Amino acid sequence: MAKQRAAKAQGQALSKNGYGQYLLKLAGGNIMSGLVKLIDLLSLGDDRGSLVALEANKTVPFDIKRVYYIFGTKAEVARGFHAHKALKQVAVCVTGSCRMVLDNGKHKETVWLDSPTKGLVIEDLVWREMHDFSPTACY
Structure with a gap:
């Protein structure tokens, strides 16, 4: 209350x-x-398609140092299994879906990424795992 x-x-x-x-x-x-911090990403589009822009300190709440993506991962394969000492990340599943597990040593939470307009902020010192990739997942 x-x-x-x-x-x-x-x-x-x-x-x-x-x-x-x-x-x-x-x-x-x-x-x-708790550990789950989701940000809404604005999608702009028309009948030609859609676009989502990620901008440092605007749509993403920190400076962007590197961008990478994962694709072609089989559903039974899990990825991640690490934490970073001093690195924040935003995870977005651009297509398809995957299950994220976050653990800071005190709390453990699970969240599904399944939208190109939903970003998961992962703070430093948070263990992350990625599971259950859909056939079309691009993370």
Whole structure:
């Protein structure tokens, strides 16, 4: 109840996802719940297609040093299994879907990436694993 009052006082709304876990809906469409920090990425498009731009310190909440993507991963293959001492990342599944597991040593959370307009912010010192890649997944 205290969280709800605090969120309301700051102009934020407390919502509940399908699993019954409370999420704090932040101004600007960002969602946070413990380790899971999701950012909404604006999609611009028309009948020719769609485009999502990632900009440092605008759509991505930090400087961008490197961009890479993973594709062609079989569903039964898991990837990741590491953490970074001093590196923040945003993970986006551009096509298809994959399941992300995040663990900071105290809490462990799972989130599905399944939209090119949903970015998962992964802070430093957070263990990450990627599982259950769909046939069309490009992460």
